[in-house]
Amino acid sequence: MTSLCVRFMKYLPLTCLLACAALLTGQGKQTVTGVITDGECFEANHTRMRMGPTDAECVRACVRAHGSSYVLYDGKDSFDLTDQDTPEKFAGKKVTVTGAVDAKAKAIKVESITAAD
Numbered sequence: 535m536t537s538l539c540v541r542f543m544k545y546l547p548l549t550c551l552l553a554c555a556a557l558l559t560g561q562g563k564q565t566v567t568g569v570i571t572d573g574e575c576f577e578a579n580h581t582r583m584r585m586g587p588t589d590a591e592c593v594r595a596c597v598r599a600h601g602s603s604y605v606l607y608d609g610k611d612s613f614d615l616t617d618q619d620t621p622e623k624f625a626g627k628k629v630t631v632t633g634a635v636d637a638k639a640k641a642i643k644v645e646s647i648t649a650a651d
Contacts, residue, residue, distance in 0.1 A: 562634065563632060563633065563634065563645060564632070564633070564634070564635045565630050565631065565632045566606060566608055566613065566630070566631050566635060566642060567608065567628065567629070567630045567631075567650050568606045568607050568608035568609060568613075568628070568629070568631075569606070569607050569626065569627065569628050569629070570593065570604055570605075570606060570621045570624045570625050570626065570627060570629055570647075571589075571593055571604075571605055571606075571607050571612075571625075571626070572592075572593045572596040572597050572600075572602040572603065572604060572605065572625075573596075573602040573603050573604075573605050573612075573614075574596045574600055574602045575592065575593070575596060577607055577612070578607045578626075585599065588626065589625075589626035590625040590626030590627065591625075591626075592626070593625040593626050594622060594625050597622075603615070603618055604618055604621035604622065604625070606621075606629070606631050606642065611640055612640065613631075613635070613640050613641055613642045614639075614640060614641040614642070615631065615641075615642055615644050616633075616641070616642065616643045616644050617644035617647070620644070620647045621647060624647060624649065627649065628649070628650045628651075629647050629648060629649055629650050630647070630648050630649075630650045631644055631646070631647050632644075632645045632646045632647075632648075633645040633646070
């Protein structure tokens with residue numbers, strides 16, 4: 535029995551390290567593709583607000599005039615974005631956002647935003 539305990543203790547630090555790595559990997563870099571919109575029109579439907587002649591202008595106007603924020607809508611969920619500067623140039627457009635995704639909080643810690651096809 536003692537040799538079993540010694541073996542277990544020998545591998546305990548490695549086991550803990552692997553478990554921690556597995557947990558951190560779950561919050562690693564991911565990509566999500568969707569449309570940059572605003573928190574007021576989070577489903578990228580601008581017919582209700584129509585703050586400008588185009589979706590892009592409506593998004594920007596809602597952010598400026600209503601204190602809304604830029605979000606990414608993937609067709610199902612809306613994600614808050616930590617970067618609120620870069621999305622302005624992609625307002626109303628389909629993009630790919632790379633960063634740490636917190637699915638529970640519906641937020642993305644943005645690493646990069648690029649135009650999507």
